[in-house]
Amino acid sequence: MSTSQGVVTSAERHHAHHFESGLAEFEACKQGMWIFLVTEVLFFSGMFLLYAILRVFYPSMMHDAHHLLNWKMGALNTVILICSSLTMALAVSAAQRGEKDKIVRYIWLTFLFSCGFLVVKFFEYSHKIHEGILPGALWHYEELKAAKAPLFFSVYFVMTGIHGLHVIIGMAVMLWLIKRAKRNEFGPEYFTPVEMTGLYWHFVDLVWIYLFPLLYLVS
Amino acid sequence: MSNNNNHHKKDSHHQHHILTNAMAFKVWGALIGLTFITVAVAQIDLGALNFAVAMLVASIKATLVCMFFMGLKYDHKENTVIFTTSIIFLSIFMILTFGDLITRGDVYVKDGKIIPESFTAGTVVKSKFTKPWISTPELIAHGKEQFQNQCVVCHGAEGKGNGAASAGLNPKPRNFTAAEGWKNGRRPSQIFYTLSNGLGGMPSFASAPSDDRWGLVHYVRSLGPHENEKDTPADFKKIGIDPDKADGGGGGEKVIPVDFAIDQMIADPAGAAKPVKPTKGKK
Numbered sequence: 001m002s003t004s005q006g007v008v009t010s011a012e013r014h015h016a017h018h019f020e021s022g023l024a025e026f027e028a029c030k031q032g033m034w035i036f037l038v039t040e041v042l043f044f045s046g047m048f049l050l051y052a053i054l055r056v057f058y059p060s061m062m063h064d065a066h067h068l069l070n071w072k073m074g075a076l077n078t079v080i081l082i083c084s085s086l087t088m089a090l091a092v093s094a095a096q097r098g099e100k101d102k103i104v105r106y107i108w109l110t111f112l113f114s115c116g117f118l119v120v121k122f123f124e125y126s127h128k129i130h131e132g133i134l135p136g137a138l139w140h141y142e143e144l145k146a147a148k149a150p151l152f153f154s155v156y157f158v159m160t161g162i163h164g165l166h167v168i169i170g171m172a173v174m175l176w177l178i179k180r181a182k183r184n185e186f187g188p189e190y191f192t193p194v195e196m197t198g199l200y201w202h203f204v205d206l207v208w209i210y211l212f213p214l215l216y217l218v219s
Numbered sequence: 220m221s222n223n224n225n226h227h228k229k230d231s232h233h234q235h236h237i238l239t240n241a242m243a244f245k246v247w248g249a250l251i252g253l254t255f256i257t258v259a260v261a262q263i264d265l266g267a268l269n270f271a272v273a274m275l276v277a278s279i280k281a282t283l284v285c286m287f288f289m290g291l292k293y294d295h296k297e298n299t300v301i302f303t304t305s306i307i308f309l310s311i312f313m314i315l316t317f318g319d320l321i322t323r324g325d326v327y328v329k330d331g332k333i334i335p336e337s338f339t340a341g342t343v344v345k346s347k348f349t350k351p352w353i354s355t356p357e358l359i360a361h362g363k364e365q366f367q368n369q370c371v372v373c374h375g376a377e378g379k380g381n382g383a384a385s386a387g388l389n390p391k392p393r394n395f396t397a398a399e400g401w402k403n404g405r406r407p408s409q410i411f412y413t414l415s416n417g418l419g420g421m422p423s424f425a426s427a428p429s430d431d432r433w434g435l436v437h438y439v440r441s442l443g444p445h446e447n448e449k450d451t452p453a454d455f456k457k458i459g460i461d462p463d464k465a466d467g468g469g470g471g472e473k474v475i476p477v478d479f480a481i482d483q484m485i486a487d488p489a490g491a492a493k494p495v496k497p498t499k500g501k502k
Contacts, residue, residue: 023235026235027295030294030298031295031297031298031301034298034301034302035301037302037305038301038302038304038305041302041305041306041309042305045309045312048309048313049312049313049316052313052316052317053316053320056317056320056321057320059367059368060367060368071258071261075254075258078254079251079254082247082250082251082254083247085247085250085284085288086243086244086246086247086288088288089238089243089246089287089288090240090243092238093237093238093239093240093243096235096237097237188235198288198289199289202284202285202288202289203289205284205288206281206284206285209277209280209281209284210274210277210281212254212257212277213257213261213273213274213276213277214273217257217258217261217269217273219261219264219265219266219267219269219270219273
Protein backbone atom coordinates (compact mmCIF):
# COMPACT_ATOMS: atom_id res chain seq x y z
CA MET A 1 0.00 0.00 0.00
CA SER A 2 2.47 2.54 -1.21
CA THR A 3 1.19 6.06 -0.67
CA SER A 4 1.37 8.84 -3.23
CA GLN A 5 4.60 10.58 -4.29
CA GLY A 6 6.71 7.56 -3.43
CA VAL A 7 6.43 8.12 0.32
CA VAL A 8 7.55 5.10 2.32
CA THR A 9 5.99 4.69 5.74
CA SER A 10 7.96 3.37 8.67
CA ALA A 11 6.34 -0.07 8.49
CA GLU A 12 7.02 -0.48 4.76
CA ARG A 13 10.55 0.70 4.79
CA HIS A 14 13.31 -1.72 3.92
CA HIS A 15 16.92 -1.16 4.85
CA ALA A 16 19.58 -0.67 2.19
CA HIS A 17 20.71 -3.94 0.64
CA HIS A 18 24.27 -3.74 1.96
CA PHE A 19 23.05 -3.87 5.55
CA GLU A 20 22.16 -7.12 7.20
CA SER A 21 19.15 -5.60 8.94
CA GLY A 22 17.33 -2.38 9.71
CA LEU A 23 18.99 -2.38 13.08
CA ALA A 24 22.45 -2.67 11.54
CA GLU A 25 21.62 0.22 9.22
CA PHE A 26 20.40 2.33 12.13
CA GLU A 27 23.48 1.58 14.22
CA ALA A 28 25.80 2.43 11.32
CA CYS A 29 23.99 5.73 10.78
CA LYS A 30 24.23 6.54 14.44
CA GLN A 31 27.93 5.76 14.59
CA GLY A 32 28.43 7.99 11.56
CA MET A 33 26.54 10.73 13.37
CA TRP A 34 28.79 10.41 16.44
CA ILE A 35 31.85 10.66 14.21
CA PHE A 36 30.34 13.80 12.67
CA LEU A 37 29.89 15.19 16.19
CA VAL A 38 33.59 14.49 16.81
CA THR A 39 34.41 16.74 13.85
CA GLU A 40 32.10 19.32 15.39
CA VAL A 41 34.15 19.15 18.60
CA LEU A 42 37.21 19.77 16.43
CA PHE A 43 35.45 22.69 14.77
CA PHE A 44 34.60 24.37 18.08
CA SER A 45 37.86 23.44 19.82
CA GLY A 46 39.88 26.08 17.94
CA MET A 47 37.49 28.75 19.11
CA PHE A 48 37.55 27.52 22.70
CA LEU A 49 41.34 27.53 22.51
CA LEU A 50 41.37 31.13 21.27
CA TYR A 51 39.14 32.00 24.20
CA ALA A 52 41.55 30.26 26.60
CA ILE A 53 44.56 32.11 25.19
CA LEU A 54 42.85 35.49 25.53
CA ARG A 55 41.88 34.64 29.07
CA VAL A 56 45.49 33.88 29.99
CA PHE A 57 46.87 36.94 28.17
CA TYR A 58 44.27 39.50 29.27
CA PRO A 59 42.46 38.22 32.38
CA SER A 60 41.33 41.63 33.64
CA MET A 61 40.15 42.74 30.18
CA MET A 62 38.10 39.54 29.84
CA HIS A 63 36.54 40.24 33.22
CA ASP A 64 35.73 43.88 32.44
CA ALA A 65 34.42 43.10 28.95
CA HIS A 66 32.10 40.31 30.03
CA HIS A 67 30.15 42.77 32.19
CA LEU A 68 28.80 44.21 28.94
CA LEU A 69 26.94 40.93 28.40
CA ASN A 70 23.63 40.47 30.16
CA TRP A 71 23.94 37.20 32.07
CA LYS A 72 20.19 37.09 32.58
CA MET A 73 19.72 36.84 28.82
CA GLY A 74 22.38 34.12 28.70
CA ALA A 75 20.74 32.20 31.54
CA LEU A 76 17.32 32.53 29.87
CA ASN A 77 18.75 31.10 26.66
CA THR A 78 20.37 28.27 28.61
CA VAL A 79 16.98 27.35 30.07
CA ILE A 80 15.33 27.66 26.63
CA LEU A 81 17.88 25.32 25.03
CA ILE A 82 17.56 22.78 27.84
CA CYS A 83 13.78 22.80 27.32
CA SER A 84 14.30 22.33 23.58
CA SER A 85 16.57 19.36 24.30
CA LEU A 86 13.82 17.87 26.46
CA THR A 87 11.17 18.23 23.75
CA MET A 88 13.60 16.81 21.19
CA ALA A 89 14.21 13.77 23.41
CA LEU A 90 10.43 13.38 23.81
CA ALA A 91 10.04 13.56 20.02
CA VAL A 92 12.55 10.73 19.56
CA SER A 93 10.75 8.59 22.15
CA ALA A 94 7.41 9.34 20.44
CA ALA A 95 8.91 8.27 17.10
CA GLN A 96 10.14 5.03 18.65
CA ARG A 97 6.63 4.36 19.94
CA GLY A 98 5.08 5.34 16.61
CA GLU A 99 2.99 8.17 18.05
CA LYS A 100 2.81 10.31 14.95
CA ASP A 101 0.88 13.25 16.43
CA LYS A 102 3.27 13.50 19.34
CA ILE A 103 6.33 13.45 17.06
CA VAL A 104 4.93 16.42 15.17
CA ARG A 105 3.88 18.22 18.33
CA TYR A 106 7.23 17.79 20.13
CA ILE A 107 9.27 18.81 17.09
CA TRP A 108 7.11 21.91 16.72
CA LEU A 109 7.74 22.68 20.40
CA THR A 110 11.47 22.24 19.86
CA PHE A 111 11.22 24.56 16.87
CA LEU A 112 9.40 27.18 18.97
CA PHE A 113 12.03 27.01 21.72
CA SER A 114 14.69 27.51 19.04
CA CYS A 115 12.80 30.58 17.81
CA GLY A 116 12.78 31.84 21.40
CA PHE A 117 16.54 31.32 21.61
CA LEU A 118 17.06 33.32 18.41
CA VAL A 119 14.74 36.11 19.58
CA VAL A 120 16.77 36.53 22.80
CA LYS A 121 19.97 36.42 20.73
CA PHE A 122 18.51 39.04 18.38
CA PHE A 123 17.89 41.43 21.28
CA GLU A 124 21.40 40.84 22.61
CA TYR A 125 23.05 41.37 19.22
CA SER A 126 21.00 44.43 18.30
CA HIS A 127 21.77 46.06 21.65
CA LYS A 128 25.49 45.50 21.12
CA ILE A 129 25.43 46.68 17.52
CA HIS A 130 23.54 49.80 18.65
CA GLU A 131 26.04 50.55 21.44
CA GLY A 132 29.06 49.87 19.24
CA ILE A 133 30.19 46.89 21.33
CA LEU A 134 31.68 45.19 18.31
CA PRO A 135 34.75 43.18 17.32
CA GLY A 136 38.02 44.70 16.22
CA ALA A 137 37.99 48.05 14.43
CA LEU A 138 34.17 48.21 14.46
CA TRP A 139 34.30 48.91 18.21
CA HIS A 140 33.05 52.38 19.12
CA TYR A 141 31.82 51.98 22.67
CA GLU A 142 33.28 54.79 24.78
CA GLU A 143 32.47 53.67 28.30
CA LEU A 144 34.78 50.68 28.56
CA LYS A 145 38.40 51.73 28.48
CA ALA A 146 39.91 48.24 28.89
CA ALA A 147 42.46 47.84 26.13
CA LYS A 148 41.79 44.82 23.90
CA ALA A 149 38.11 44.61 24.92
CA PRO A 150 37.14 44.32 21.21
CA LEU A 151 39.00 40.99 21.24
CA PHE A 152 36.54 39.60 23.76
CA PHE A 153 33.72 40.56 21.44
CA SER A 154 35.47 39.01 18.45
CA VAL A 155 35.37 35.75 20.38
CA TYR A 156 31.83 36.40 21.58
CA PHE A 157 30.40 37.11 18.14
CA VAL A 158 32.28 34.32 16.37
CA MET A 159 31.41 31.67 18.96
CA THR A 160 27.78 32.63 19.51
CA GLY A 161 27.39 33.36 15.79
CA ILE A 162 28.57 29.93 14.72
CA HIS A 163 26.51 28.37 17.50
CA GLY A 164 23.50 30.37 16.28
CA LEU A 165 24.11 29.13 12.74
CA HIS A 166 23.93 25.59 14.13
CA VAL A 167 20.59 26.48 15.73
CA ILE A 168 19.23 27.79 12.41
CA ILE A 169 20.40 24.67 10.53
CA GLY A 170 18.77 22.53 13.22
CA MET A 171 15.51 24.42 12.78
CA ALA A 172 15.54 23.84 9.02
CA VAL A 173 16.07 20.12 9.62
CA MET A 174 13.17 20.12 12.09
CA LEU A 175 10.80 21.51 9.45
CA TRP A 176 11.88 18.69 7.15
CA LEU A 177 11.25 16.17 9.95
CA ILE A 178 7.77 17.58 10.59
CA LYS A 179 6.92 17.23 6.91
CA ARG A 180 8.08 13.62 6.87
CA ALA A 181 6.46 12.76 10.22
CA LYS A 182 3.11 14.03 8.93
CA ARG A 183 3.40 11.60 6.02
CA ASN A 184 3.74 8.82 8.58
CA GLU A 185 7.34 8.07 7.60
CA PHE A 186 8.56 7.54 11.15
CA GLY A 187 7.67 4.78 13.56
CA PRO A 188 9.18 1.95 15.59
CA GLU A 189 10.76 0.39 12.48
CA TYR A 190 12.32 3.56 11.15
CA PHE A 191 13.10 6.74 13.03
CA THR A 192 16.73 7.27 12.03
CA PRO A 193 16.36 10.92 10.88
CA VAL A 194 14.60 11.87 14.13
CA GLU A 195 17.29 10.20 16.23
CA MET A 196 20.13 11.81 14.24
CA THR A 197 18.57 15.26 14.46
CA GLY A 198 18.19 14.64 18.18
CA LEU A 199 21.91 13.88 18.53
CA TYR A 200 22.78 17.01 16.55
CA TRP A 201 20.40 19.14 18.57
CA HIS A 202 21.68 17.90 21.93
CA PHE A 203 25.21 18.65 20.74
CA VAL A 204 24.17 22.25 20.00
CA ASP A 205 22.85 22.35 23.58
CA LEU A 206 26.17 20.92 24.86
CA VAL A 207 28.17 23.70 23.22
CA TRP A 208 25.92 26.31 24.79
CA ILE A 209 26.25 24.64 28.21
CA TYR A 210 29.95 25.60 28.05
CA LEU A 211 29.54 28.92 26.23
CA PHE A 212 27.20 30.30 28.86
CA PRO A 213 29.56 30.22 31.88
CA LEU A 214 32.63 30.99 29.76
CA LEU A 215 31.22 34.12 28.13
CA TYR A 216 28.59 35.41 30.54
CA LEU A 217 30.02 34.46 33.94
CA VAL A 218 33.77 35.23 33.74
CA SER A 219 35.05 35.15 37.31
CA MET B 220 13.25 -14.37 3.64
CA SER B 221 10.07 -12.73 4.76
CA ASN B 222 10.24 -14.57 8.05
CA ASN B 223 13.84 -13.66 8.43
CA ASN B 224 12.95 -10.04 7.81
CA ASN B 225 10.22 -10.06 10.38
CA HIS B 226 12.57 -11.59 12.83
CA HIS B 227 15.02 -8.75 12.33
CA LYS B 228 12.34 -6.13 12.61
CA LYS B 229 11.08 -7.60 15.82
CA ASP B 230 14.61 -7.91 17.04
CA SER B 231 15.43 -4.32 16.24
CA HIS B 232 12.28 -3.20 17.95
CA HIS B 233 13.39 -4.85 21.15
CA GLN B 234 16.92 -3.58 21.05
CA HIS B 235 16.18 0.13 20.83
CA HIS B 236 16.05 1.66 24.25
CA ILE B 237 13.19 4.11 24.61
CA LEU B 238 13.80 6.89 27.09
CA THR B 239 10.70 7.19 29.25
CA ASN B 240 9.06 10.59 29.49
CA ALA B 241 9.45 10.48 33.28
CA MET B 242 13.21 9.99 32.92
CA ALA B 243 13.45 12.75 30.32
CA PHE B 244 11.70 15.16 32.70
CA LYS B 245 13.99 14.13 35.58
CA VAL B 246 17.06 14.88 33.48
CA TRP B 247 15.51 18.17 32.40
CA GLY B 248 14.88 19.08 36.06
CA ALA B 249 18.49 18.28 36.94
CA LEU B 250 19.79 20.41 34.05
CA ILE B 251 17.63 23.38 35.08
CA GLY B 252 18.73 22.97 38.71
CA LEU B 253 22.40 22.86 37.69
CA THR B 254 21.92 26.03 35.59
CA PHE B 255 20.65 27.80 38.70
CA ILE B 256 23.65 26.49 40.66
CA THR B 257 26.01 27.84 37.96
CA VAL B 258 24.41 31.28 38.17
CA ALA B 259 24.30 31.27 41.99
CA VAL B 260 27.95 30.24 42.37
CA ALA B 261 29.00 32.98 39.94
CA GLN B 262 27.57 35.59 42.35
CA ILE B 263 29.95 34.44 45.11
CA ASP B 264 33.63 35.34 44.84
CA LEU B 265 35.63 32.14 45.28
CA GLY B 266 38.71 33.36 43.42
CA ALA B 267 40.16 30.81 41.04
CA LEU B 268 37.63 28.24 42.30
CA ASN B 269 34.77 30.02 40.48
CA PHE B 270 36.12 28.90 37.13
CA ALA B 271 36.70 25.34 38.34
CA VAL B 272 33.17 25.09 39.78
CA ALA B 273 31.59 26.55 36.63
CA MET B 274 33.44 24.05 34.42
CA LEU B 275 32.64 21.16 36.77
CA VAL B 276 28.92 21.97 36.77
CA ALA B 277 28.95 22.42 32.97
CA SER B 278 30.62 19.03 32.62
CA ILE B 279 28.03 17.36 34.86
CA LYS B 280 25.32 18.89 32.66
CA ALA B 281 27.10 17.77 29.51
CA THR B 282 27.42 14.24 30.92
CA LEU B 283 23.70 14.11 31.71
CA VAL B 284 22.82 15.26 28.19
CA CYS B 285 25.18 12.69 26.63
CA MET B 286 24.05 9.80 28.81
CA PHE B 287 20.29 10.27 28.70
CA PHE B 288 19.21 12.62 25.93
CA MET B 289 21.84 11.31 23.52
CA GLY B 290 21.38 7.82 24.91
CA LEU B 291 25.03 6.85 25.43
CA LYS B 292 24.08 5.11 28.66
CA TYR B 293 21.99 2.63 26.68
CA ASP B 294 24.10 2.61 23.54
CA HIS B 295 27.00 0.50 22.31
CA LYS B 296 30.24 1.36 24.06
CA GLU B 297 31.92 2.30 20.74
CA ASN B 298 29.95 5.52 20.45
CA THR B 299 30.95 6.55 23.97
CA VAL B 300 34.57 5.73 23.15
CA ILE B 301 34.44 7.70 19.89
CA PHE B 302 33.02 10.80 21.53
CA THR B 303 35.02 10.77 24.77
CA THR B 304 38.22 10.28 22.77
CA SER B 305 37.56 13.59 21.03
CA ILE B 306 37.04 15.25 24.42
CA ILE B 307 40.30 13.72 25.70
CA PHE B 308 42.15 15.06 22.66
CA LEU B 309 40.53 18.44 23.18
CA SER B 310 41.82 18.40 26.77
CA ILE B 311 45.35 17.60 25.58
CA PHE B 312 45.09 20.48 23.12
CA MET B 313 44.03 22.83 25.95
CA ILE B 314 46.45 21.55 28.60
CA LEU B 315 49.52 21.80 26.33
CA THR B 316 48.59 25.32 25.24
CA PHE B 317 47.86 26.43 28.79
CA GLY B 318 51.05 24.82 30.02
CA ASP B 319 52.98 26.80 27.43
CA LEU B 320 51.23 30.08 28.17
CA ILE B 321 51.46 30.07 31.95
CA THR B 322 55.08 28.94 32.12
CA ARG B 323 56.46 31.50 29.67
CA GLY B 324 59.02 33.74 31.26
CA ASP B 325 59.57 35.48 27.94
CA VAL B 326 56.28 37.29 27.58
CA TYR B 327 58.31 40.42 26.99
CA VAL B 328 60.81 40.92 24.22
CA LYS B 329 64.02 42.41 25.50
CA ASP B 330 66.97 43.26 23.37
CA GLY B 331 67.62 46.71 21.99
CA LYS B 332 69.51 45.35 19.01
CA ILE B 333 66.71 43.30 17.46
CA ILE B 334 64.29 46.22 17.57
CA PRO B 335 64.54 47.74 14.09
CA GLU B 336 64.70 51.46 13.34
CA SER B 337 61.01 51.49 12.46
CA PHE B 338 60.16 51.20 16.13
CA THR B 339 59.69 54.71 17.40
CA ALA B 340 61.26 55.89 20.61
CA GLY B 341 57.87 55.98 22.29
CA THR B 342 57.60 52.24 22.15
CA VAL B 343 60.61 51.69 24.36
CA VAL B 344 59.63 51.42 27.99
CA LYS B 345 61.98 53.16 30.43
CA SER B 346 61.98 52.76 34.17
CA LYS B 347 59.38 54.96 35.82
CA PHE B 348 60.85 54.57 39.27
CA THR B 349 64.04 55.85 40.86
CA LYS B 350 65.88 53.34 43.03
CA PRO B 351 63.11 50.75 42.58
CA TRP B 352 64.79 48.43 45.12
CA ILE B 353 63.39 50.73 47.81
CA SER B 354 59.72 49.98 48.44
CA THR B 355 57.11 52.66 47.76
CA PRO B 356 53.30 52.45 47.72
CA GLU B 357 53.42 53.03 43.93
CA LEU B 358 55.75 50.09 43.42
CA ILE B 359 53.58 47.87 45.61
CA ALA B 360 50.48 48.90 43.65
CA HIS B 361 52.29 48.27 40.37
CA GLY B 362 53.49 44.92 41.66
CA LYS B 363 50.00 43.96 42.78
CA GLU B 364 48.72 44.54 39.24
CA GLN B 365 51.45 42.32 37.79
CA PHE B 366 50.82 39.73 40.48
CA GLN B 367 47.13 39.48 39.65
CA ASN B 368 47.87 39.09 35.97
CA GLN B 369 50.73 36.62 36.07
CA CYS B 370 51.22 35.03 39.47
CA VAL B 371 47.84 34.11 40.96
CA VAL B 372 47.55 31.02 38.77
CA CYS B 373 50.17 29.30 40.92
CA HIS B 374 50.66 31.48 43.99
CA GLY B 375 46.97 32.18 44.62
CA ALA B 376 45.09 35.46 45.01
CA GLU B 377 46.46 35.95 48.53
CA GLY B 378 49.96 34.74 47.73
CA LYS B 379 49.61 31.67 49.89
CA GLY B 380 50.91 29.35 47.21
CA ASN B 381 47.47 27.82 46.67
CA GLY B 382 46.55 29.02 43.16
CA ALA B 383 44.49 26.94 40.76
CA ALA B 384 47.57 25.43 39.10
CA SER B 385 49.31 24.65 42.41
CA ALA B 386 47.47 21.35 42.74
CA GLY B 387 49.70 19.84 40.07
CA LEU B 388 52.96 21.28 41.36
CA ASN B 389 55.51 19.66 43.63
CA PRO B 390 57.12 21.37 45.45
CA LYS B 391 54.20 23.71 46.03
CA PRO B 392 54.55 27.36 44.96
CA ARG B 393 56.00 29.69 47.61
CA ASN B 394 53.65 30.88 50.33
CA PHE B 395 54.59 34.58 50.56
CA THR B 396 52.81 35.09 53.86
CA ALA B 397 55.14 32.71 55.70
CA ALA B 398 58.67 33.49 56.89
CA GLU B 399 59.95 29.96 56.29
CA GLY B 400 61.03 28.11 53.19
CA TRP B 401 62.58 30.90 51.08
CA LYS B 402 65.34 29.01 49.29
CA ASN B 403 67.04 32.14 47.87
CA GLY B 404 66.18 34.34 50.88
CA ARG B 405 63.56 37.05 51.13
CA ARG B 406 65.48 40.29 50.93
CA PRO B 407 64.36 42.49 48.01
CA SER B 408 67.40 41.75 45.87
CA GLN B 409 67.14 38.03 46.64
CA ILE B 410 63.50 37.91 45.49
CA PHE B 411 64.48 39.98 42.45
CA TYR B 412 67.17 37.38 41.74
CA THR B 413 64.64 34.54 41.97
CA LEU B 414 62.20 36.37 39.68
CA SER B 415 64.96 37.01 37.15
CA ASN B 416 66.50 33.56 37.21
CA GLY B 417 63.66 31.27 38.16
CA LEU B 418 63.84 28.62 40.87
CA GLY B 419 62.73 25.01 40.45
CA GLY B 420 59.23 25.04 38.96
CA MET B 421 59.19 28.85 38.97
CA PRO B 422 60.09 30.12 35.51
CA SER B 423 62.44 33.02 34.88
CA PHE B 424 60.75 36.38 34.37
CA ALA B 425 64.00 38.02 33.28
CA SER B 426 62.37 39.34 30.15
CA ALA B 427 59.67 41.19 32.08
CA PRO B 428 60.57 44.87 32.59
CA SER B 429 62.60 45.37 35.74
CA ASP B 430 59.93 47.78 37.00
CA ASP B 431 57.48 44.90 36.97
CA ARG B 432 59.92 42.66 38.76
CA TRP B 433 60.72 45.25 41.46
CA GLY B 434 57.02 45.96 41.88
CA LEU B 435 56.43 42.25 42.40
CA VAL B 436 59.29 42.07 44.89
CA HIS B 437 57.75 44.78 47.06
CA TYR B 438 54.21 43.51 46.68
CA VAL B 439 55.21 39.98 47.65
CA ARG B 440 57.17 41.29 50.63
CA SER B 441 54.14 43.28 51.76
CA LEU B 442 52.19 40.03 52.15
CA GLY B 443 54.19 38.65 55.06
CA PRO B 444 56.56 39.45 57.94
CA HIS B 445 59.54 40.29 55.75
CA GLU B 446 60.19 43.98 56.51
CA ASN B 447 63.28 43.27 58.67
CA GLU B 448 65.04 41.43 55.84
CA LYS B 449 67.32 44.16 54.45
CA ASP B 450 69.71 44.09 51.50
CA THR B 451 73.46 44.21 52.04
CA PRO B 452 75.97 45.68 49.54
CA ALA B 453 76.90 42.09 48.64
CA ASP B 454 73.26 41.35 47.78
CA PHE B 455 73.13 44.32 45.40
CA LYS B 456 76.39 43.27 43.82
CA LYS B 457 74.97 39.82 43.11
CA ILE B 458 72.20 41.30 40.92
CA GLY B 459 74.49 43.94 39.40
CA ILE B 460 72.91 46.98 41.03
CA ASP B 461 74.78 50.06 42.23
CA PRO B 462 72.43 51.25 45.01
CA ASP B 463 73.86 54.77 44.96
CA LYS B 464 72.68 55.45 41.42
CA ALA B 465 69.01 56.16 40.61
CA ASP B 466 68.84 53.58 37.83
CA GLY B 467 71.18 51.13 39.55
CA GLY B 468 73.97 51.96 37.11
CA GLY B 469 72.52 49.86 34.29
CA GLY B 470 71.39 52.79 32.12
CA GLY B 471 67.83 51.51 31.91
CA GLU B 472 66.68 48.79 29.57
CA LYS B 473 64.81 48.56 26.36
CA VAL B 474 61.72 46.44 26.57
CA ILE B 475 58.58 46.18 24.51
CA PRO B 476 55.47 44.44 25.72
CA VAL B 477 54.53 41.30 23.84
CA ASP B 478 51.05 42.51 22.94
CA PHE B 479 52.62 45.59 21.39
CA ALA B 480 54.87 43.26 19.42
CA ILE B 481 51.81 41.29 18.30
CA ASP B 482 50.11 44.51 17.21
CA GLN B 483 53.20 45.31 15.16
CA MET B 484 53.08 41.85 13.64
CA ILE B 485 49.44 42.31 12.64
CA ALA B 486 50.16 45.76 11.21
CA ASP B 487 53.29 44.69 9.39
CA PRO B 488 53.64 40.92 9.15
CA ALA B 489 56.76 41.05 7.04
CA GLY B 490 58.70 43.47 9.21
CA ALA B 491 57.62 42.08 12.53
CA ALA B 492 59.15 38.66 12.34
CA LYS B 493 62.37 40.03 13.75
CA PRO B 494 61.15 42.11 16.69
CA VAL B 495 58.69 39.48 17.85
CA LYS B 496 61.31 36.79 17.99
CA PRO B 497 61.31 36.13 21.72
CA THR B 498 64.55 36.06 23.61
CA LYS B 499 64.95 33.66 26.48
CA GLY B 500 65.68 35.36 29.77
CA LYS B 501 69.32 35.32 30.82
CA LYS B 502 69.73 32.16 32.82
